[in-house]
Amino acid sequence: MVEEQFTDQEAYFLERVDRGDRIEAEDWMPEDYRQQLVRLIAMHAVSEIMGALPEKEWVPRAPTLYRRLAITAKVQDEVGHGQLLIRVAEDLMRPWDKNREDIMEDLFTGRLKYHNVFHMATPTWADAGIIGWLVDGAAVITQGMSLSCSYAPYARALQRIVEEEGFHIQHGESICMALAEGTPMQRAMLQDALNRWWPALLMFFGPPEKSQLSTHQLRNIRYRIRSKTNEELRQRFFTKYVHRIWSLGLTIPDPTLRQDPVTKEWIYQQPDWNEFREIVNNHGPRSEARLGLRSTTYQEGEWVRRLISTAHRAG
Amino acid sequence: MERLDFDVYEVFAQSDPLKPHVHVFNVLASTPDMALALAEENFFRREGFVNLWVVRRDAIHQLGYQDREGFRKSEKTYRTTEDYKYLRDKWRHYREHPMSAEDRTGGTRDGSVVD
Ligand SMILES: [Fe+2]
Ligand SMILES: [Fe+2]
Numbered sequence: 526m527v528e529e530q531f532t533d534q535e536a537y538f539l540e541r542v543d544r545g546d547r548i549e550a551e552d553w554m555p556e557d558y559r560q561q562l563v564r565l566i567a568m569h570a571v572s573e574i575m576g577a578l579p580e581k582e583w584v585p586r587a588p589t590l591y592r593r594l595a596i597t598a599k600v601q602d603e604v605g606h607g608q609l610l611i612r613v614a615e616d617l618m619r620p621w622d623k624n625r626e627d628i629m630e631d632l633f634t635g636r637l638k639y640h641n642v643f644h645m646a647t648p649t650w651a652d653a654g655i656i657g658w659l660v661d662g663a664a665v666i667t668q669g670m671s672l673s674c675s676y677a678p679y680a681r682a683l684q685r686i687v688e689e690e691g692f693h694i695q696h697g698e699s700i701c702m703a704l705a706e707g708t709p710m711q712r713a714m715l716q717d718a719l720n721r722w723w724p725a726l727l728m729f730f731g732p733p734e735k736s737q738l739s740t741h742q743l744r745n746i747r748y749r750i751r752s753k754t755n756e757e758l759r760q761r762f763f764t765k766y767v768h769r770i771w772s773l774g775l776t777i778p779d780p781t782l783r784q785d786p787v788t789k790e791w792i793y794q795q796p797d798w799n800e801f802r803e804i805v806n807n808h809g810p811r812s813e814a815r816l817g818l819r820s821t822t823y824q825e826g827e828w829v830r831r832l833i834s835t836a837h838r839a840g
Numbered sequence: 841m842e843r844l845d846f847d848v849y850e851v852f853a854q855s856d857p858l859k860p861h862v863h864v865f866n867v868l869a870s871t872p873d874m875a876l877a878l879a880e881e882n883f884f885r886r887e888g889f890v891n892l893w894v895v896r897r898d899a900i901h902q903l904g905y906q907d908r909e910g911f912r913k914s915e916k917t918y919r920t921t922e923d924y925k926y927l928r929d930k931w932r933h934y935r936e937h938p939m940s941a942e943d944r945t946g947g948t949r950d951g952s953v954v955d
Contacts (some may be wrong), residue, residue: 552905598885605882610846612866626843666876685865685883834844835870 542749547677550616558748561741563617565750570610571632572640574635577603578815579643583653595696596653596734602689609682613671633820635807641728644809651704651718657697659722659766663729665690675749705773719779724796730762730797731755763791847896849875851883854891861893
């Protein structure tokens with residue numbers, strides 16, 4: 526982006542962003558800014574909605590009534606997060622005459638992708654624990670950065686979301702802790718789940734940039750939509766969680782993992798980024814099943830949405 | 841496929857009878873009742889409230905950005921206690937060194953010399 530090419534209006538907009546001003550939905554904004562936001566927020570929204578499904582599988586199978594109530598609450602929160610974010614995206618899409626129906630349509634046709642982690646299988650109760658502890662933990666690292674996003678409605682939605690994530694993470698920690706303190710079989714189950722999730726957790730932050738930032742990233746950083754690179758966020762994740770994972774006597778399935786004592790940078794085995802691309806293009810282990818479930822439910826709910834729309838409003 | 845139509849309702853909640861209603865977020869609904877039900881479900885799964893309002897967004901009128909910006913810029917310390925902070929020191933001074941009768945004649949606030 527060469528700044529000299531900007532119109533006065535664009536230059537003024539960037540000046541607002543630079544001085545840390547927050548942009549509201551009705552304010553003038555460059556079309557490019559709007560597009561970057563919709564891309565990000567719609568993706569985040571459907572990830573919350575699809576993210577409810579892996580743990581939903583454990584609602585009827587939770588080991589105790591208390592755990593069942595808690596995981597139900599968490600699943601409900603995730604759908605709620607999707608609701609907040611879809612509203613934020615819809616307000617941005619209004620000038621294009623688009624709404625949530627287009628977002629759902631894009632999800633079903635594969636045009637709109639959701640986070641790699643929610644394409645994965647959850648065969649055991651330990652997977653539900655690892656999701657709460659480490660997937661939500663990873664998500665909060667990203668969302669924590671986005672609290673400073675220049676677009677105010679997104680930052681406001683994130684404030685509500687991040688507050689609830691605090692509960693999700695501790696719910697996950699509590700499940701993992703109980704398993705870690707349990708029988709050899711329970712410990713083995715937790716270790717297996719960690720082995721399954723580790724590459725997916727690293728993939729969650731996206732490919733490392735090396736020194737090459739993508740045009741999308743450069744723009745998002747210029748617009749103060751994001752402030753950190755994928756790799757910076759992943760490094761934070763390591764710093765926050767590696768020692769905690771070790772402290773439960775678990776083995777991280779990467780013998781090369783270590784922190785450089787001088788630079789403090791974590792050295793690690795790259796996950797298979799080709800596999801990552803396959804997964805987010807809906808060729809992951811559970812992509813088809815979960816999208817199928819989501820789309821069947823959407824179709825089955827069509828008559829309800831029709832009935833409660835303004836078309837049927839009394840009077 | 842024909843598009844379904846809903847309205848945006850802005851949600852305001854009051855957390856305490858002595859506090860004002862504060863804007864919470866918004867929901868999509870076709871009636872105020874539906875908006876209230878969704879607001880409870882979406883925003884009050886944990887914390888409580890003493891009162892809840894929903895207002896159709898098209899009934900809310902707001903200032904444009906330029907006006908908000910203009911409002912923000914104006915300094916209004918002359919309307920606040922901000923400019924009177926010096927009074928505290930003066931009162932302390934006069935408690936310790938009361939003005940004599942001659943001092944009381946003439947002199948203006950701005951002209952008076954403390955030391
Ligand atoms: Fe969430
Ligand atoms: Fe969560």
